[in-house]
Amino acid sequence: MTPDTTAARTPEELSSALERTGYLPDAGVATAAFLAYTMGRPLFCEGEPGTGKTSLAAALAEGLGLPLIRLQCHEGIDAAQALYEWDFARQLLHLRALEAGSDGGVDADAAEQSIYTRRFLLARPLLRALLDAPCVLLVDEIDRADDEFEAFLLQLLDENAVTIPELGVIRADVPPIAVLTSNRTREVHDALKRRCLYHWLEHPDLAREVAILRSRLPGIGEDLAGQVATAVRRMRGMELLKPPGVAESLDWGRALHALDCSVLDADTATRSLGAVLKYREDADRVHAAGIDTLLAG
Incomplete structure (x- = not known):
């Protein structure tokens, strides 16, 4: 079963919904997001930092009126951190309460069954996405995780379900809209990419970056927005250690305002x-190139 598509029946309608949140997608991004939405397939977004991959997931959630659940990947992340844990402290308190309230002793089997219920389950992002679907699940920076976690995530996305030994299978009736992002610090395995729709996000062109600045920073004038966007685009061509993304453009615009x-x-x-x-x-390189050159035109 795929999500209800009445909220956005075409890529253009989804693009309009995203624009209302302040996210201005190009036609490629809007189409890729629409296909992921209607087909119930994960969307794998790669691109340089600052191209709007994470913001796309947040805008999708806001534009479609769905909750956003985010899993931030990091080196060493495992299934327990991403899926669920048992609340051992509360389970222990529960057992002590059972013992204190029982005159004839506690039945071991009954006690065990009573502590392995959803009441004591700490749902982490992946399990929450299955329980709360429909929702938008953001798996951010999957390239920071290891091969084992990739394999685990692939299985979960394939089945939209997980087995908890003490409870059984938990399955999402409606698949979450999954957005996976990668800054390409390493190559993600083909098996995971094949499960997803793929889109490479570029930095916005000059006109769209100006529009983003005007949309997100209503107090900024058109001339200043054009200067900021032009200067940032020139910085991106200087082979900097960290070329500025849209977030940095917005920060600069706020600072100037x-x-x-x-x-x-x-x-x-x-x-x-x-x-x-x-x-x-990076600052030294820009100064060496000349601030006047950066602002020329």
Whole structure:
């Protein structure tokens, strides 16, 4: 069973729903998200940091009126951290309460059955996504996890179910809309990619980045938004350690607006560069290239 598609019956309708949240997708992103939504397939998003992969999942949830459940991957993450744990402290208190309230002793089998119920189950993001579906499940930075976790995730996405030995099978009646992101710090296995629809996210073109700045920062003027977007695009061509993404463009725009700046000049750009560049080497490279060159045109 796939999600109800009446909320967005075409890629254009989904694009409009995303735009209402402040996320301005291009046609490729909107189509990929629409197909994942209607087909019930996970969407695997790769791209440079700052291209809007994580924001896409948040916008999908908001635009479709669904809860967002996020699993942040990291080195060493395992199924227990992502799926569920038993609340041992509460189970122990429950057993002590049973003992205290029983004059003739506690039946061991009955006691064991009483502590392995959903009351004592701590649902982590993957199990919550199955229990709360329909929802949007964001598996962020899957490239940071290891091969074993990938295999586990592949099985869960295939079956939309998990077996808890003490409780049995828990299955989602409606598959969560799963968005997996990767910054490509390592290659994710083909088996997981084959299970997903795939989309590579680029940095927005100049016109769309200006539109994003105007949409997310209503107080910023069109001229200043154009200067910020143009300067950031030029920085992305400088082979920096961390090229600025859309988030950094927005941070710079907010900083300039806080400085009551309506036109970006070399002095203001120099003083506020820390809002957009986060490495000293990157700032040195931009200064070496010339702030005036960055702002030219």
